[in-house]
Amino acid sequence: RRAVERAEATSSAVTRDGRSIEVAANIGNSDEAYLAAESGADGIGLMRSEFLFLGRDSAPDEAEQRREYQTSLAALDGKPVIIRTLDIGADKQLAYLRLPEVPNPALGVRGVRLWHDQPQLLDTQLRALLGVEPLSTLHIMLPMVSEAGEVARVRERLEAIATQLGVVERPRLGAMVEIPSAALCAASLAETADFLSIGTNDLTQYALAMDREDPHLASRADVLHPGVLRLIQATLEGAAGRCPVGVCGAAAGDPLAAALLVAMGVDELSVEPARVAAVKAEIRRLDAASLAREVPALLAMPNAESVRRRLAERHSDAA
Ligand code: PEP
Ligand code: MG
Numbered sequence: 001r002r003a004v005e006r007a008e009a010t011s012s013a014v015t016r017d018g019r020s021i022e023v024a025a026n027i028g029n030s031d032e033a034y035l036a037a038e039s040g041a042d043g044i045g046l047m048r049s050e051f052l053f054l055g056r057d058s059a060p061d062e063a064e065q066r067r068e069y070q071t072s073l074a075a076l077d078g079k080p081v082i083i084r085t086l087d088i089g090a091d092k093q094l095a096y097l098r099l100p101e102v103p104n105p106a107l108g109v110r111g112v113r114l115w116h117d118q119p120q121l122l123d124t125q126l127r128a129l130l131g132v133e134p135l136s137t138l139h140i141m142l143p144m145v146s147e148a149g150e151v152a153r154v155r156e157r158l159e160a161i162a163t164q165l166g167v168v169e170r171p172r173l174g175a176m177v178e179i180p181s182a183a184l185c186a187a188s189l190a191e192t193a194d195f196l197s198i199g200t201n202d203l204t205q206y207a208l209a210m211d212r213e214d215p216h217l218a219s220r221a222d223v224l225h226p227g228v229l230r231l232i233q234a235t236l237e238g239a240a241g242r243c244p245v246g247v248c249g250a251a252a253g254d255p256l257a258a259a260l261l262v263a264m265g266v267d268e269l270s271v272e273p274a275r276v277a278a279v280k281a282e283i284r285r286l287d288a289a290s291l292a293r294e295v296p297a298l299l300a301m302p303n304a305e306s307v308r309r310r311l312a313e314r315h316s317d318a319a
Pocket of ligand 1: 046199
């Protein structure tokens, strides 16, 4: 029985109507990369590199970072690994960075915005990333992107550093879509980025103006709100034919939301390692085309509860 479960977890997830969906894992360090590989993940969809920088007195140097990234690539043994550059600010602060204290850190200098004042941090991280091999399986992803120019500037730095280092191959460079402006401008973003990954945790927070850390709002900050779903649809429409789109927020691991995301056209879901097998099982029982026909009606609903109720009914009918 364990062998059957293992075979199901590691084999690829194909919907009943024949769409093949990549189910990758979210990790915070290289130990979790082994867990992810063990879970049957098709790759790493999000390595939150900021965990390497937290809980210490100074930033990890280039060599330490490279070891951690290289170990993660080795653990996945040739499967794609998306490493996100430092996403510090808002809920995650570093004592040694001394970011200015502001009343609204979630709307302040965080993610890719940090590079304006801390260019040496980016350079060190890019050098460490360019030092791993094979670069063909490494994907670099930028957090908190609000427009294509931010991706273009990092690509210029990446080019310059790769040239300095004499590195010939280039890793793919992608952007997270977690700010409504990025979702609405997805077409231009997809011209500049090699792939997009929707961060539904922040996208929900910024679309609904509901702090993701506020326990009073936790039950209402739902990715299934039609307003958030419309931003996801805008992202998919903007990117269509230009670059692939994945989802790496918690919604990817929520069975009802995951099915809807696939029906809407998402190519990859990245979830906690412990959720990989369950999400693959969910995809295998999904008729994506049939659910896709309901998307316009779902988007026209007045709130998240109605969408969730409708998806739950379909889900139990299919069981
Ligand atoms: C997200 O915002 O959905 C995301 C995946 O990034 P994080 O949770 O690390 O902010
Ligand atoms: Mg985020």
